[in-house]
Amino acid sequence: MKSIELKNVSKVYSNGVRALDDVSFVLHQGEFIAVMGQSGSGKSTFLQIAGLLDTCTSGEILINGKEVSSLDKNQIADVRKNTLGFVFQAFHLNPHLKLYENIMVPMLINDAYKNKTEMLEKADELMKTVGIFKRKDHYPAQLSGGEQQRTAIARALANDPDFILADEPTGNLDSKNEAMIFEELKKLAKLGKGVLVVCHNEAIVNYADKIYIMKDGVLTANAE
Ligand code: ADP
Numbered sequence: 001m002k003s004i005e006l007k008n009v010s011k012v013y014s015n016g017v018r019a020l021d022d023v024s025f026v027l028h029q030g031e032f033i034a035v036m037g038q039s040g041s042g043k044s045t046f047l048q049i050a051g052l053l054d055t056c057t058s059g060e061i062l063i064n065g066k067e068v069s070s071l072d073k074n075q076i077a078d079v080r081k082n083t084l085g086f087v088f089q090a091f092h093l094n095p096h097l098k099l100y101e102n103i104m105v106p107m108l109i110n111d112a113y114k115n116k117t118e119m120l121e122k123a124d125e126l127m128k129t130v131g132i133f134k135r136k137d138h139y140p141a142q143l144s145g146g147e148q149q150r151t152a153i154a155r156a157l158a159n160d161p162d163f164i165l166a167d168e169p170t171g172n173l174d175s176k177n178e179a180m181i182f183e184e185l186k187k188l189a190k191l192g193k194g195v196l197v198v199c200h201n202e203a204i205v206n207y208a209d210k211i212y213i214m215k216d217g218v219l220t221a222n223a224e
Helices: 043-050 073-083 099-109 116-129 145-156 175-190 202-206
Strands: 003-012 018-028 032-036 058-063 084-088 163-167 194-199 210-215 218-221
Touching (some): 003 043, 032 175, 032 202, 073 084, 163 175
Parallel strands (some): 163 194
16 A cells, blocks of 8 residues: 655754654555644654655655655655645745646646646646636636635646645635635545645644644654
8 A cells, every 4th residue: 555654753954953853654545644733843844854855864754665765866856746746835826827727837747648638638627626627717816715725736636646745734724715625635535645734723633534743843643
């Protein structure tokens, strides 16, 4: 089964801050895991390292069973491109591109798409998956925050990743949109994606399969 696994991972920044302290963790396909904790507890560092956006100081990271420290930069970029999709608090959409064009951006660097027709078809399918198809010709500024985040989720799915990693995905949303985004992420886990969300929004306990707590860089399973 596909998985992201961290074994005894620590991260010490150059300023001496130990942001992760001996963290071990597994996310499988089809699972929705949330990591909660206060600001500064190490959640973003954890997501960045699990998503190969940053490196750890010690420990091992395995993506689909393969240890990544032996890979060079290009190979890591390939793993990221083909295996991982990211969603962030600030939606990071290109304001000059229509919604469907934003979703197509990652497809342009993916050999899996043979031509533009295939990309357009896939973009349509993804917009239907996250419920924004009617908005396909709009620009980000014409969309609500919730719609923008759903667009960002569709874009994260463009290369059909095994895993979706989201950092505070509801940080800029009201409670109604927040619920819709959590529902969307839950749906993706049901469709077989592994979903990891780091956030301090307690509402997520109603959606995730498992909750972990991050405190001072130490990760523990929620006892409740
Ligand atoms: P959270 O996402 O829970 O707010 P972070 O992972 O951003 O926590 O930060 C954890 C700790 O690491 C904090 O003390 C923060 O100040 C520190 N930190 C984060 N990024 C860096 C960095 N690039 N350089 C130095 N210290 C950092």
